[in-house]
Amino acid sequence: MSAEPLEPPVAALFPERAAREQVEDRLTRALAAAAERVLKGPVMPDIDMTEFRRDLAAFDFAAPRPLDEVIDWAIGRLEHGTVHMTHPRYFGLFNPPASFPAQVADRISGAFNPQLASSGSSPAPVAIEQHVIRGFAQRAGLPGESTGHFTTSGSEANYTALVCALTRADPKFAEEGVRAFPGPVAMYTSRECQPAWHKIAHQSGIGRAALRLIATDGAGRMDARALAEAVSEDRRRGIVPVLISTTAGTTGAGMVDPLAACAAIAREGNIWHHVDAAWGGAALCSERLRGELAGIELADSVTIDAHKWLATTMGCGMFITRDPAITSEAFRVGAEFMPSSASSIDPYLNSVQWSRRFMGLRLFLSLAAAGWRGYGAHVERAAQVIASVEARLAALGWSVVNDSRLAILCVLPPEGSAPVKEIVRRMLASGRAWSAVAKLEGRDVLRICATHGETSMADVEELVAALEAAR
Numbered sequence: 001m002s003a004e005p006l007e008p009p010v011a012a013l014f015p016e017r018a019a020r021e022q023v024e025d026r027l028t029r030a031l032a033a034a035a036e037r038v039l040k041g042p043v044m045p046d047i048d049m050t051e052f053r054r055d056l057a058a059f060d061f062a063a064p065r066p067l068d069e070v071i072d073w074a075i076g077r078l079e080h081g082t083v084h085m086t087h088p089r090y091f092g093l094f095n096p097p098a099s100f101p102a103q104v105a106d107r108i109s110g111a112f113n114p115q116l117a118s119s120g121s122s123p124a125p126v127a128i129e130q131h132v133i134r135g136f137a138q139r140a141g142l143p144g145e146s147t148g149h150f151t152t153s154g155s156e157a158n159y160t161a162l163v164c165a166l167t168r169a170d171p172k173f174a175e176e177g178v179r180a181f182p183g184p185v186a187m188y189t190s191r192e193c194q195p196a197w198h199k200i201a202h203q204s205g206i207g208r209a210a211l212r213l214i215a216t217d218g219a220g221r222m223d224a225r226a227l228a229e230a231v232s233e234d235r236r237r238g239i240v241p242v243l244i245s246t247t248a249g250t251t252g253a254g255m256v257d258p259l260a261a262c263a264a265i266a267r268e269g270n271i272w273h274h275v276d277a278a279w280g281g282a283a284l285c286s287e288r289l290r291g292e293l294a295g296i297e298l299a300d301s302v303t304i305d306a307h308k309w310l311a312t313t314m315g316c317g318m319f320i321t322r323d324p325a326i327t328s329e330a331f332r333v334g335a336e337f338m339p340s341s342a343s344s345i346d347p348y349l350n351s352v353q354w355s356r357r358f359m360g361l362r363l364f365l366s367l368a369a370a371g372w373r374g375y376g377a378h379v380e381r382a383a384q385v386i387a388s389v390e391a392r393l394a395a396l397g398w399s400v401v402n403d404s405r406l407a408i409l410c411v412l413p414p415e416g417s418a419p420v421k422e423i424v425r426r427m428l429a430s431g432r433a434w435s436a437v438a439k440l441e442g443r444d445v446l447r448i449c450a451t452h453g454e455t456s457m458a459d460v461e462e463l464v465a466a467l468e469a470a471r
């Protein structure tokens, strides 16, 4: 290759402004039209995967294709090849349709593509993220010096909590790993915990056997007495308890562990107390529902996922801690080449990630546009949707088996109905609505969660009718 003159830029990757604007305008209209079609279609994917794989294989990347054509192809396949979280009758897992400001934020951060690793490269974005984190810390009632950072997920935030707990439990952990402890270590969460904890125990090096799944109280909440007993029993055997993780809004049933009682056990044993409020943390926005999370203010650290009930785009988690020094100790590193590596707030010096996307803008724009009050109304609306489903199903003889004021309902059908798994299978086959089977206290239950900000009463009626037809 000769050095000069330079070839022109690759136009397919970096089109000129006029061409770019034309594609963007078309894209805006194409997405709006697709969203309307999704509302009228089935919640479930209806794609023929055999045909699709053939189609996909035809992309051998030898001959470039026009971007417009590939965009249409991608939108069409997403339209038919996913369970639609954007459908108002997706009463599903914690996957929301994204708020509009969050979608706008992705577009803005995609355009500037700031590197959030350091405040030297991205002073304004890093400050914006810190501002949002502090806002949620304050909302949770944590002390004013609390800090934290955005994560790609709740799992990453929970993993961060374990690393912080280990780091605080023994100053030698940083250099020697778990060998630093006088005995094997253990962490505690409940039988109803989110299952990623098993992977977290594995990847952190404490091992899956170090995870204690504490018994629940028959209603899906951690039994605080059983927790206290497990901790003392472990200590008697020379095991070192490092972390208690309570759940505020279990994945299966929206239950909140006895946070204050567990915090007291943690404090007494000098054990790190983490509250996994990945989904339930959104309730902090509502004056009416934040009381459900009472005790969260006692936590050493908290996980809240904005990409769940706060409806940002995926994935947008938060790790918040009352101990501002702990993350700088747990994630410290020296790197001469990094701009302003002396700044203690640099995300790469305080978190798992290095290169980092501007995730926090999604929550900042949403919160700035809606205010706490708007987010509170969004959360309360979901709880109201679930209360309406509950009233209708109860009137038809279904029994409610969870006692949560958050927006998840677990029910069992009237006697003589098909098993829950079969009811869900039939309903999904009908495409009328989406809900899941979950395990609560060891048995299969039908789990209905309000995730969509625009679900209407007509959608509630349709869900109930679909369930009645399927049972």
Ligand SMILES: *Cc1c(COP(=O)(O)O)cnc(C)c1O
Binding pocket: 094, 152, 153, 154, 155, 156, 158, 194, 196, 247, 249, 250, 251, 276, 277, 278, 279, 305, 315, 317
């Ligand atoms: C969803 C969830 C997680 C995992 O979060 P991801 O963002 O999916 O990694 C952890 N804990 C609870 C309680 C959750 O609901």
